[in-house]
Amino acid sequence: MSSYLLEASGLTKQFGNETIAVNQLNLEVGPGKIIGLLGPNGSGKTTLIKLINGLLTPSSGSVLVKGHAPDIESKKTIAYLPERTYLQNHMKVSELVDFFADFYEDFSKERAYMMLHSLDIKSTAKLSTLSKGTKEKVQLILVMSRDADLYILDEPIAGVDPAARDYILKTILNNYNENATIILSTHLISDIENILDEVIFIKNGSILLHTTVEDIREQQGKSVDSYFREVFAC
Amino acid sequence: MAWNLDSDRPIYTQIVEKLQMQIVSGFYKPGEKLPSVRELACAACVNPNTMQKAFTELERSELILTQRTSGRFVTEDIDMIKQVQTTLAEEQIKIFMDKMRGLGFNREEIVTLLELLIKGDSK
Missing domain, CATH: 1.10.287 (Helix Hairpins)
Known part of the structure; x- marks a missing residue:
């Protein structure tokens, strides 16, 4: 039994005859890490995330979560925040909390209400009455209220203001258990790099670099943000 | 509020410096119990593993001491x-x-x- 939480080998996803979104990708991720999945637009971040979640099937190669290919069981251990909302607009926040509690055994209503309260979100409000940023917060709260082994957050902070961003990062730090791993994709590198253990640079569907934040700072003498700009300079 | 950290130097060395400063300036007194790794990581807005690494470094220099059951303390060696x-x-x-x-x-x-x-x- 491998000690990796997530393993991909030769993972490939091709759309039609032309687009290879993920190309012969190899990746090993251990438990207890916060990892930034970073890459320019169209580099394959979201496709990779969908493959890990079993929303897409690989054209070739494999991806394993805790040693198993994505299936119903793996969905119990992965908490996934998609880049687009799938929540029903007509539902109240409290109804969404109940919905998640029904759906996931590892969901904590107490934690959800605590976070909603700190962010000043009324649980009686209908989702359709909330702003785009607030909807994103609700969705992130629902995902982070699960006690999962692997959290995969696709662009979790893009739509929220800087002050709420800090709160959300603290929420992430406070609420994941030490053995859980968080993978988050984002363009807002400088906002999040202090909370990351590792970064994965992805380019044209392959891993360009997988290292620790401290190694980049020690070896390059610059932040992950500046290094990213250098590596992916147009 | 998150700690002010430079973006071009390793984070853990900056945390070591900051904690050393807080100890020598008396913000944390000799023999005082320190907050947990998670509390401090959250206050500084840094990764808990990074905070742990800084603590390990300070323990190595014996400026802070770990008592297995009760937590971490500033040294009493003035x-x-x-x-x-x-x-x-x-x-x-x-x-x-x-x-x-x-x-x-x-x-x-x-x-x-x-x-x-x-x-x-x-x-």
Whole structure:
């Protein structure tokens, strides 16, 4: 039994005859890490995330979560925040909390209400009455209220203001258990790099670099943000 | 509020410096219990593993001590704290001297100017 939480080998996803979104990708991720999945637009971040979640099937190669290919069981251990909302607009926040509690055994209503309260979100409000940023917060709260082994957050902070961003990062730090791993994709590198253990640079569907934040700072003498700009300079 | 950290240096070394500063300045007193890794990581907005690494470094230098069941404490060895304080002061003075030399002052001129300014400061 491998000690990796997530393993991909030769993972490939091709759309039609032309687009290879993920190309012969190899990746090993251990438990207890916060990892930034970073890459320019169209580099394959979201496709990779969908493959890990079993929303897409690989054209070739494999991806394993805790040693198993994505299936119903793996969905119990992965908490996934998609880049687009799938929540029903007509539902109240409290109804969404109940919905998640029904759906996931590892969901904590107490934690959800605590976070909603700190962010000043009324649980009686209908989702359709909330702003785009607030909807994103609700969705992130629902995902982070699960006690999962692997959290995969696709662009979790893009739509929220800087002050709420800090709160959300603290929420992430406070609420994941030490053995859980968080993978988050984002363009807002400088906002999040202090909370990351590792970064994965992805380019044209392959891993360009997988290292620790401290190694980049020690070896390059610059932040992950500046290094990213250098590596992916147009 | 998150701690102010430079973006171009390793995070854990900056945390080590910050905690050393808080200990020598008396923000954390000799023998005082320190907050948990997670609490401090959250306050600083850094990764808990990074905070842990900084703690390990401070434990290695014996400025903080871990008691297995009850947590982490600042050392009660006041001489050691004093020694760290002196080392940090020496580093700052060295940086200051280098900058002043960069401005074209020699040693005597620096001392004279410093005395003059300190006098003005105490009035």
